[in-house]
Amino acid sequence: MPNTTSQLFAQVLKLSALLIGAIALVGGVIGWFIASAAGLVSALIGAAMALVFASLTAISVWLGGRLSLGGFFGVVLGGWILKLVLFIVLVATLKGATFIVGPILFVCVVASVLGSLALDAVAVMRSRIPTVDTTKTAN
Amino acid sequence: MDVNNIAALSGNLAVVGYGLAAVGPGIGVGLVVSKTIESIARQPELAARLQVTMWLGIAFTEALALIGLATPFIFA
Numbered sequence: 445m446p447n448t449t450s451q452l453f454a455q456v457l458k459l460s461a462l463l464i465g466a467i468a469l470v471g472g473v474i475g476w477f478i479a480s481a482a483g484l485v486s487a488l489i490g491a492a493m494a495l496v497f498a499s500l501t502a503i504s505v506w507l508g509g510r511l512s513l514g515g516f517f518g519v520v521l522g523g524w525i526l527k528l529v530l531f532i533v534l535v536a537t538l539k540g541a542t543f544i545v546g547p548i549l550f551v552c553v554v555a556s557v558l559g560s561l562a563l564d565a566v567a568v569m570r571s572r573i574p575t576v577d578t579t580k581t582a583n
Numbered sequence: 584m585d586v587n588n589i590a591a592l593s594g595n596l597a598v599v600g601y602g603l604a605a606v607g608p609g610i611g612v613g614l615v616v617s618k619t620i621e622s623i624a625r626q627p628e629l630a631a632r633l634q635v636t637m638w639l640g641i642a643f644t645e646a647l648a649l650i651g652l653a654t655p656f657i658f659a
Contacts, residue, residue, distance in 0.1 A: 449631055449634070449635055452635065493653075494649075497645075497649055498642070501638065501641060501642055501645065502638065502642075505634060505635075505637075505638040505641075508634075509631065509634055513620075513623065513630070516634065517616060517620070520616075520638075520641070521612075521616065524612060524641070524645065527645075528605065528648060528652070531649065531652055532601075532652060535652055535653065535655055535656070538656075539655050539656070544656075546655075546656035546657055547656065547657050549653075549656050550653050550654070550656040550657045553649065553650075553653045553656075554650055554653070557646050557649055557650065558646070561642055561643060561646055564638075564639055564642050565639065568635060568636070568639050571635070573631060573632050573635055575628060575629060575631075575632065
């Protein structure tokens with residue numbers, strides 16, 4: 445059970461990576477049967493996009509927590525804008541590509557995002573973050 | 584002026600949808616962050632716990648943005 449924010453974010457990142465890896469595997473197999481290589485590639489790209497998108501928020505909050513309050517919000521919100529711009533550029537690039545199957549990619553993205561959200565919620569509910577962080581007041 | 588041309592629209596209407604997909608979560612994240620700043624200003628000793636709660640709020644809100652922006656793959 446995580447009792448510091450670092451442990452919580454490490455656990456969340458690890459569990460999210462495992463879940464999205466499993467979704468990529470299952471989605472890749474299903475995509476292969478539906479649309480052969482294009483289906484497999486779509487599932488892998490969708491899972492990778494969701495992994496980057498879900499992980500960046502947790503990493504930005506984790507790293508930003510070590511900064512001042514202004515730095516924290518700068519990192520978290522700057523990371524959010526950067527992430528959205530990257531996602532729009534990626535979608536615009538992939539939209540007309542012939543090597544992907546749109547619906548498979550979309551389902552993989554949505555399943556990965558919803559699954560990682562559920563994991564995040566469970567991890568936060570099970571964590572016991574103390575009001576006073578004793579690791580920062582050792583001296 | 585030709586009245587019929589006032590309401591004429593051309594282009595892909597889906598772009599408006601992508602814009603809305605960014606606006607909604609943008610407002611949501613703004614509210615989450617503003618309330619977190621307010622709470623930390625009131626009780627700075629709770630900053631770590633509030634930041635974790637804020638992260639969960641942002642994660643849920645931005646999921647809408649992601650799903651909305653990924654719709655070109657199914658509606659194109």
